[in-house]
Amino acid sequence: MGLEQTTLGGSISIAGIGVHSGAPVRITLFPAPAGNGIQFRRINLPNGASRTLRAHVDHVGDTQLCTVLGDAEQGQVSTVEHLMAALRGLGVDNAVISIDGSEMPIMDGSARPFVEAIEAVGTVKLSAPKSVLKVLKPVRVEQGRAWAELLPHSKGFRLDVQIEFENPVIGRQAIVLDLTPKTFRRELAHARTFGFMKDFEKLSAIGLAKGSSLDNTVVLDDEQVLNPGGLRGKDEFVRHKAMDAVGDLALAGLPIQGLFRSYCGGHKMNVSVVRALYADPTAWTVETPVPARAAGEFLPALQPAFSPDMN
Numbered sequence: 046m047g048l049e050q051t052t053l054g055g056s057i058s059i060a061g062i063g064v065h066s067g068a069p070v071r072i073t074l075f076p077a078p079a080g081n082g083i084q085f086r087r088i089n090l091p092n093g094a095s096r097t098l099r100a101h102v103d104h105v106g107d108t109q110l111c112t113v114l115g116d117a118e119q120g121q122v123s124t125v126e127h128l129m130a131a132l133r134g135l136g137v138d139n140a141v142i143s144i145d146g147s148e149m150p151i152m153d154g155s156a157r158p159f160v161e162a163i164e165a166v167g168t169v170k171l172s173a174p175k176s177v178l179k180v181l182k183p184v185r186v187e188q189g190r191a192w193a194e195l196l197p198h199s200k201g202f203r204l205d206v207q208i209e210f211e212n213p214v215i216g217r218q219a220i221v222l223d224l225t226p227k228t229f230r231r232e233l234a235h236a237r238t239f240g241f242m243k244d245f246e247k248l249s250a251i252g253l254a255k256g257s258s259l260d261n262t263v264v265l266d267d268e269q270v271l272n273p274g275g276l277r278g279k280d281e282f283v284r285h286k287a288m289d290a291v292g293d294l295a296l297a298g299l300p301i302q303g304l305f306r307s308y309c310g311g312h313k314m315n316v317s318v319v320r321a322l323y324a325d326p327t328a329w330t331v332e333t334p335v336p337a338r339a340a341g342e343f344l345p346a347l348q349p350a351f352s353p354d355m356n
């Protein structure tokens with residue numbers, strides 16, 4: 046990854062359905078200037094209005110089944126994590142995503158269709174340095190046996206994710222990965238959402254998972270995967286959890302320099318650990334590297350400040 050911020054090389058539209066609403070939805074990804082970050086623009090609200098939501102933990106509402114930005118009253122966008130993962134995974138710092146419904150398209154349940162869309166337009170560098178959110182002190186959140194931590198790390202962003210399910214198809218799975226566009230594409234992008242038949246029955250009884258199908262979810266009963274095509278690898282489950290974490294942690298608003306560890310985590314833990322980090326001002330700092338090439342460019346601009354004429 047370079048030292049400059051990036052955005053998309055062009056705009057691209059994607060259509061699909063929401064996994065919970067079952068509603069058709071169209072999103073368009075637009076390039077955005079340096080410093081913009083990732084923003085969702087909810088269009089087509091009932092009163093014809095639109096609402097812009099910054100992809101940031103401060104704007105996260107619900108995290109029960111997926112990660113939701115905003116709220117139902119004023120306009121929300123739910124299930125942002127897979128697109129957020131693709132953007133962060135490929136190192137896209139700035140983009141605006143317009144969406145004409147309240148739930149992101151689930152596609153095939155993985156981040157791969159978003160990766161392909163982003164790669165179709167490519168990314169471009171912007172003439173502004175890329176800041177990182179550097180973890181200075183460990184922070185940890187716990188809930189029951191589940192926990193998540195952010196720890197200082199010498200370089201880049203490392204994930205160390207573990208899950209443990211009673212279901213024998215999943216069992217105990219773990220992955221450790223240094224996040225780069227290459228590792229994201231190769232190791233995490235393809236891993237699909239998974240769910241259990243018994244939960245699916247409960248969710249459909251309360252009007253959720255309406256768009257859920259074997260085309261976008263790995264479905265398990267007590268002893269097997271029900272999808273005719275099987276798994277995209279035995280540890281697809283933990284890879285999906287790691288991909289979710291990349292997307293949820295992207296809601297820090299900046300790339301994190303640190304080590305993320307989690308055990309039996311999920312959206313709630315992921316968002317909580319970022320909030321815990323921000324809650325302790327001594328636990329983090331924002332570092333903006335001065336690119337070597339730009340250093341020379343900055344010098345003439347700085348010189349007048351030191352010249353006698355200025356005093």
Ligand SMILES: [Zn+2]
Binds near residue numbers: 126127238285289
């Ligand atoms: Zn997910």
